[in-house]
Amino acid sequence: MMRHSCLTGALALVLFSTPAWAVKKPHRLNLTKLDAAVYLATEFDAATTYHLLQNCGSGCYEANPMVRPFARNPGIFVVLGASAYSVNYIAHRLDDRGHHRWAVTFRIFAIGVHAGAGTRALTLDR
Numbered sequence: 001m002m003r004h005s006c007l008t009g010a011l012a013l014v015l016f017s018t019p020a021w022a023v024k025k026p027h028r029l030n031l032t033k034l035d036a037a038v039y040l041a042t043e044f045d046a047a048t049t050y051h052l053l054q055n056c057g058s059g060c061y062e063a064n065p066m067v068r069p070f071a072r073n074p075g076i077f078v079v080l081g082a083s084a085y086s087v088n089y090i091a092h093r094l095d096d097r098g099h100h101r102w103a104v105t106f107r108i109f110a111i112g113v114h115a116g117a118g119t120r121a122l123t124l125d126r
Contacts, residue, residue, distance in 0.1 A: 034107040035088045041114035042084035046076045048121035055125065084110070 053060055053072050062071035070076045087110045094103035 034091075034104065034111075037111050038087050038091075038107055038114075039081070039084045041111045041118070042080045042087075043077065045114040045118040045121070046080040048118040048125070050074070050076050052121045052125050060124075080114075084114075 049062065049067075049071060053062065062068040067076060067079060070079045087107065091103040091107050094100075094106065
């Protein structure tokens with residue numbers, strides 16, 4: 001019992017005697033309107049693609065080889081959600097480094113690609 005309390009005391013002494021290092025607080029990402037638009041356009045693309053492939057049968061397939069394994073099941077929402085998250089992450093990194101115009105351009109390009117793909121899926125569905 002005495003040995004246990006001595007070890008505990010020694011461990012506490014070592015832990016409390018080491019200097020505390022100041023760690024920079026992580027930058028909390030604020031959700032902007034463009035961030036939300038990226039998420040909405042991506043999920044619009046996922047929903048229209050999923051709906052089209054469910055109703056089309058075996059005659060249709062996903063043209064994007066990265067999404068093709070997930071296109072006929074609900075995993076497409078997770079994959080494209082991760083895609084939208086990575087777009088917003090990269091855009092915020094560009095913003096933090098002073099490249100605001102490139103960050104906005106990157107987001108608008110992603111919104112256009114996904115909104116265009118979703119609209120194309122809607123036109124193919126009819």
